[in-house]
Amino acid sequence: MGVTCVSQMPVAEGKSVQQTVELLTRKLEILGAEKQGTFCVDCETYHTAASTLGSQGQAGKLMYVMHNSEYPLSCFALFENGPCLIADTNFDVLMVKLKGFFQSAKASKIETRGTRYQYCDFLVKVGTVTMGPSARGISVEVEYGPCVVASDCWSLLLEFLQSFLGSHTPGAPAVFGNRHDVVYGPADTMVQYMELFNKIRKQQQVPVAGIR
Amino acid sequence: MSGVRAVRISIESACEKQVQEVGLDGTETYLQPLSMSQNLARLAQRIDFSQGSGSEEEEAAGAEGDAQDWAGAGSSADQDDEEGLVKFQPSLWPWDSVRNNLRSALTEMCVLYDVLSIVRDKKFMTLDPVSQDALPPKQNPQTLQLISKKKSLAGAAQILLKGAERLTKSVTENQENKLQRDFNSELLRLRQHWKLRKVGDKILGDLSYRSAGSLFPHHGTFEVIKNTDIDLDKKIPEDYCPLDVQIPSDLEGSAYIKVSIQKQAPDIGDLGTVNLFKRPLPKSKPGSPHWQTKLEAAQNVLLCKEIFAQLSREAVQIKSQIPHIVVKNQIISQPFPSLQLSISLCHSSNDKKSQKSATEKPSPEDHLYVLEHNLHLLIREFHKQTLSSIMMPHPASAPFGHKRMRLSGPQAFDKNEINSLQSSEGLLEKIIKQAKHIFLRSRTAATIDSLASRIEDPQIQAHWSNINDVYESSVKVLITSQGYEQICKSIQLQLNIGVEQIRVVHRDGRVITLSHQEQELQDFLLSQFVMDLKVAVRLWFSFPVTSVKIFQKVMFYKIANGVIFVDHSKKCSGIKWKVETLFIKWSCLCLHLALASYDFFQNSFQIFSRNFDLKCLQINYKHKEAITSKGVLFLKNN
Numbered sequence: 001m002g003v004t005c006v007s008q009m010p011v012a013e014g015k016s017v018q019q020t021v022e023l024l025t026r027k028l029e030i031l032g033a034e035k036q037g038t039f040c041v042d043c044e045t046y047h048t049a050a051s052t053l054g055s056q057g058q059a060g061k062l063m064y065v066m067h068n069s070e071y072p073l074s075c076f077a078l079f080e081n082g083p084c085l086i087a088d089t090n091f092d093v094l095m096v097k098l099k100g101f102f103q104s105a106k107a108s109k110i111e112t113r114g115t116r117y118q119y120c121d122f123l124v125k126v127g128t129v130t131m132g133p134s135a136r137g138i139s140v141e142v143e144y145g146p147c148v149v150a151s152d153c154w155s156l157l158l159e160f161l162q163s164f165l166g167s168h169t170p171g172a173p174a175v176f177g178n179r180h181d182v183v184y185g186p187a188d189t190m191v192q193y194m195e196l197f198n199k200i201r202k203q204q205q206v207p208v209a210g211i212r
Numbered sequence: 213m214s215g216v217r218a219v220r221i222s223i224e225s226a227c228e229k230q231v232q233e234v235g236l237d238g239t240e241t242y243l244q245p246l247s248m249s250q251n252l253a254r255l256a257q258r259i260d261f262s263q264g265s266g267s268e269e270e271e272a273a274g275a276e277g278d279a280q281d282w283a284g285a286g287s288s289a290d291q292d293d294e295e296g297l298v299k300f301q302p303s304l305w306p307w308d309s310v311r312n313n314l315r316s317a318l319t320e321m322c323v324l325y326d327v328l329s330i331v332r333d334k335k336f337m338t339l340d341p342v343s344q345d346a347l348p349p350k351q352n353p354q355t356l357q358l359i360s361k362k363k364s365l366a367g368a369a370q371i372l373l374k375g376a377e378r379l380t381k382s383v384t385e386n387q388e389n390k391l392q393r394d395f396n397s398e399l400l401r402l403r404q405h406w407k408l409r410k411v412g413d414k415i416l417g418d419l420s421y422r423s424a425g426s427l428f429p430h431h432g433t434f435e436v437i438k439n440t441d442i443d444l445d446k447k448i449p450e451d452y453c454p455l456d457v458q459i460p461s462d463l464e465g466s467a468y469i470k471v472s473i474q475k476q477a478p479d480i481g482d483l484g485t486v487n488l489f490k491r492p493l494p495k496s497k498p499g500s501p502h503w504q505t506k507l508e509a510a511q512n513v514l515l516c517k518e519i520f521a522q523l524s525r526e527a528v529q530i531k532s533q534i535p536h537i538v539v540k541n542q543i544i545s546q547p548f549p550s551l552q553l554s555i556s557l558c559h560s561s562n563d564k565k566s567q568k569s570a571t572e573k574p575s576p577e578d579h580l581y582v583l584e585h586n587l588h589l590l591i592r593e594f595h596k597q598t599l600s601s602i603m604m605p606h607p608a609s610a611p612f613g614h615k616r617m618r619l620s621g622p623q624a625f626d627k628n629e630i631n632s633l634q635s636s637e638g639l640l641e642k643i644i645k646q647a648k649h650i651f652l653r654s655r656t657a658a659t660i661d662s663l664a665s666r667i668e669d670p671q672i673q674a675h676w677s678n679i680n681d682v683y684e685s686s687v688k689v690l691i692t693s694q695g696y697e698q699i700c701k702s703i704q705l706q707l708n709i710g711v712e713q714i715r716v717v718h719r720d721g722r723v724i725t726l727s728h729q730e731q732e733l734q735d736f737l738l739s740q741f742v743m744d745l746k747v748a749v750r751l752w753f754s755f756p757v758t759s760v761k762i763f764q765k766v767m768f769y770k771i772a773n774g775v776i777f778v779d780h781s782k783k784c785s786g787i788k789w790k791v792e793t794l795f796i797k798w799s800c801l802c803l804h805l806a807l808a809s810y811d812f813f814q815n816s817f818q819i820f821s822r823n824f825d826l827k828c829l830q831i832n833y834k835h836k837e838a839i840t841s842k843g844v845l846f847l848k849n850n
Contacts, residue, residue, distance in 0.1 A: 001626065071624040073617075088621030090611070186624040 002123075002145035003153050003184045005161065006192035007170035008199065009126075009138040017128055017135040024126050024140070025115060027164045033119035039127065040069045041139075042111030043197050046095070046102040063102060065095060066190050076190040084187035107132060110197045112139045121145045122160060129200050137200045140165065141189075148183045150176040253306035261313040395438055398455040398501075402436065406507060417457070419511045421518070425595030428518040434459045434507065457503045463510040465561035469519055471583040471643070473651055474552045513559060519591050519639070520557040526638040536640070543640070547648040548728055555587075555643070586646060586682070590639055645711050646682050652728055653685050653709050659733050660689065663741075670694070670744045672737070685709045689737070691744045703744045 012020045029035075048060040066076045075091040078084040085091075095102060114127030123143040129136045142161060147153040154172055161169045174195070175188045229242035246254065331337045399415075402408065408417045420432025435458045520541070527536035527543050536545040542556040610618050616633050619625075625633075637645075657674075664672045670693040677686045691703040704719040714726040714733060726732045 001624070070626050072627065073621045073630065074624045075621070076624075086622050086624050088611070088618075090621075 001148065001184070001186055002121075002143050003147050003150050003157065004141060004143040004189045004192070005157050005170070005173055006139060006141045006189065006196055007161070007165075007168075007173075008196055009140050009165065009168055011138065017138060021114065021126055021128055021138055024138070024164070025117075028117050028119070028124060028126070031119060031164060033117035033122075033124060036116045036118045038069075038113065039116045039125045040067075040111060040113045041127070041193055042067050042109065043194065045105040045108035047105055049101050049103050062105075064194050065092070066193065068186070068190065068193075071186055074186070076187065078187070078190060078194060080194075084190060086187060110136075110201065112193075114139075129197070131201070136203070139193075139196055141193075143189075149181055150184050151181060256310045257306055259310065259313075261309075261317070395454045398453060399436070401501070402455060402457075402503065405504065408436065417507075419459070419463075419507055420514060421511075421595060424592075425597070425599035426518060427598065428514070428521065430514060430517070432460070432463075432511075432514055434510070453501060453503070455503065457506055459506060459510040463513045465513065465559060466509050467513040467516040467557060467559035469516050469584050469587055470554075470556045470558050471580045471587070471647070472554055472556075473580065473647060474554065475550060515588070515591065516557055516559070519587050520555075522591065522594075522638075523555060523587075523640050523643070526640040530638060530640065545640075545644060547644050548651070551651060553644060553647050580647070580650065582650070583643060583647060587639070587643060590642060594639070648711050648728075649683050649685070649709070652712070652714070655730055656687070656707065656709055656714065656733060659730060659737070660687070663734065663737055667741065670741055672741070683711050689740075691737075691740050693744055693747075703740055703747075705740065 009020065009024065011017055012023065015023075043064050043066045046063040046065065048063070061079055061082075064078050066078070068074070068076070073089060075087045075089050076084060077087065077091065110129065110131045112127035112129045114125060117124040117126070121144060123145065125139075125141040125143075127139045127141075129139050142157060144153050144157055144160075147156075154176065158169065173192050175191050229245055232241045232243045234240050327337070331339055399408075402417075406417045406419065407423070408415055410416075415436040417434045417436060418432055419434055420426065420428065420430060422428075422432070437456050437458055439454050439456045520543075523543055524538045527538050527545070530536075532545075534546045536543055538544075541559070542554055544552060544554045547553055614633065617630075620630055620633065657676075660672060660674045664674075670691055673690040673692070675688040675690075677688070680686070686709065687707045689705040689707060691705075706717040708715040708717070712728055714728075716724045716726060716736065718724070724736070726736060
């Protein structure tokens with residue numbers, strides 16, 4: 001598990017999502033990365049049930065249950081600003097049992113699928129974010145394997161990102177934040193993904209013409 | 213009588229009367245002797261009533277004294293009177309003291325009588341013993357303790373002895389009963405070693421490894437039967453056992469797994485031949501009964517069958533580049549191109565027929581006992597894994613499987629880590645890897661040994677490491693020249709022999725990977741030899757010339773290790789001389805190298821010239837001396 005940066009690649013002008021993805025992957029291949037299969041990250045949203053809300057009528061919290069193909073035997077459950085739980089895949093079955101307390105928000109499943117590239121110590125995943133049948137955006141994840149402390153290798157990551165994202169290089173992710181010298185873990189990656197998905201959900205839909 | 217005047221003899225009686233007074237005219241007045249009563253009175257006065265009757269000595273003395281008194285009453289009357297006067301009160305009657313004493317005695321007697329009569333009634337007086345102080349202990353307190361301890365120990369010893377007696381009795385009984393063992397005690401002994409259960413009226417046992425974690429579907433049950441074919445009339449034989457076991461028919465006899473490596477590829481037609489030769493039965497412990505050996509042999513057969521079944525299953529299922537062949541009781545695979553590994557299950561029953569046919573003696577190199585042992589170990593490891601506690605989940609609701617696999621979810625293991633957890637190698641693959649390694653290691657050793665015996669100069673030394681892995685061994689090879697060991701330290705190689713490759717680490721840090729080909733290793737070692745030679749030779753030739761002799765046509769140099777003859781036609785001096793000497797040196801160097809190489813490559817020296825970059829290509833060889841194109845003859849001291 002190394003330090004990971006998840007960012008969004010805006011769709012190029014006049015091009016569809018797929019074409020942009022293809023552009024990116026070609027750039028990567030020219031760089032010398034080798035394809036290593038596919039990846040998938042998905043997310044489901046749950047509301048805390050109304051029956052469990054207190055008399056104060058506070059808003060129900062949203063819980064996100066996510067899976068990452070990089071950690072095939074794990075399941076992540078997180079609240080917005082709260083803790084992240086890493087569990088077994090039996091957790092999904094547990095959520096079915098907890099129907100009374102957590103209700104699934106309708107049409108909320110969002111996922112990103114794409115190809116996985118390995119370039120020496122870097123692992124690059126370029127994926128299409130889809131919600132239902134429609135593609136909503138592009139996610140780019142870069143992981144630098146050898147390092148586990150974010151503050152040590154952020155500059156290296158940034159340089160690498162610049163080399164193939166060009167002007168669309170993101171800033172330092174919020175999870176790096178103030179916590180220097182804290183070991184980076186998979187939970188932080190999932191938090192980044194959750195933020196990305198929320199951002200994409202709020203964006204307006206990509207024009208229909210672009211889906212083709 | 214006549215004429216002699218008669219003499220008057222006066223006779224006086226002995227007891228003279230005591231003289232009271234002698235008158236003035238000499239007449240004596242005699243006392244009248246005491247009369248009987250007076251005498252008695254006198255004597256009575258002398259009775260001492262205070263003397264007890266218990267003092268015999270005093271009594272004797274007294275009696276003696278009385279006797280004397282009786283005897284010498286007359287002569288000692290005065291004395292007695294004096295004595296008597298002491299007790300005698302002058303004015304009193306002589307019997308007074310007697311009377312008084314008697315009276316007091318009577319009084320006392322009366323008192324005693326009264327007291328006794330009162331005491332007899334027990335109304336007003338009783339007799340009670342006077343409480344006396346306890347006798348002071350005559351012994352020391354320590355001796356008392358000692359004695360008490362002795363007593364208690366004696367009591368304990370008694371109990372123990374009783375118990376020991378009982379035990380010896382029972383042991384002797386047992387000894388006696390051994391000869392006439394009964395079924396139940398034998399059954400008890402059987403039960404201590406094997407699991408038995410009663411089904412109906414049959415007693416069945418289990419000799420499979422299922423309780424130890426095996427998943428082999430053989431039932432492995434044996435039956436315990438009573439041995440009733442004993443003839444009570446005849447004498448009971450010494451090895452008679454009232455209990456017999458009946459093992460399943462397919463587990464009879466003995467079996468073992470034979471792993472062997474053969475170099476030549478066999479014909480396909482030979483595959484059907486099955487190597488069945490009877491290995492001598494493992495010696496059973498001297499005290500163990502016959503059913504124990506029988507059951508152990510059957511269990512061994514079962515284990516061998518399981519191993520072979522597992523191996524053949526994997527041989528069929530696992531896809532490899534060269535497919536494994538499974539024929540009857542043999543599995544044949546080819547780890548290396550020219551090598552064949554065969555694993556066979558040799559199961560010989562106890563029939564007499566097979567004993568006759570087993571004449572073949574196994575060659576010791578053929579059967580790799582180490583691999584057989586490893587197979588047993590591996591299958592036992594597999595059993596243990598099925599049963600191990602790391603497989604049992606905590607908490608009980610967690611999924612089954614390896615403990616780390618269960619943790620991989622909550623700890624978000626990625627694919628690499630998960631793969632490292634799962635051991636995907638089967639039994640067959642492991643054994644093939646081990647066999648490859650063993651073969652490679654023995655061949656490397658053989659190569660090094662052959663080189664060492666073939667080449668005298670330089671010398672090769674191999675130091676094999678004692679601590680090896682099943683898949684990796686290492687050896688340190690040193691190549692030195694005689695006399696130059698300290699200087700030519702640069703050729704030190706560390707060979708790490710793996711499963712398929714040999715990795716060579718040079719002293720200067722270079723790492724070279726050699727494949728399993730024998731020739732590669734040989735060539736490489738030879739190149740190292742020559743490197744060493746070059747160094748040695750350079751040093752050799754830096755030794756100064758000891759003497760030079762110039763003849764008409766020949767110059768003669770004597771150096772430390774030999775003699776050089778140079779054919780020269782003219783004298784030269786200065787730079788030409790230096791050039792000349794340099795050239796001589798150089799050609800001698802080449803010569804030496806060539807000579808040494810000649811030892812290696814008896815047949816083809818074109819190879820060495822290509823490999824070793826020698827400058828003098830035109831060399832004619834004749835025995836050990838050689839002539840260069842310029843006419844230098846070099847004789848090496850042997």
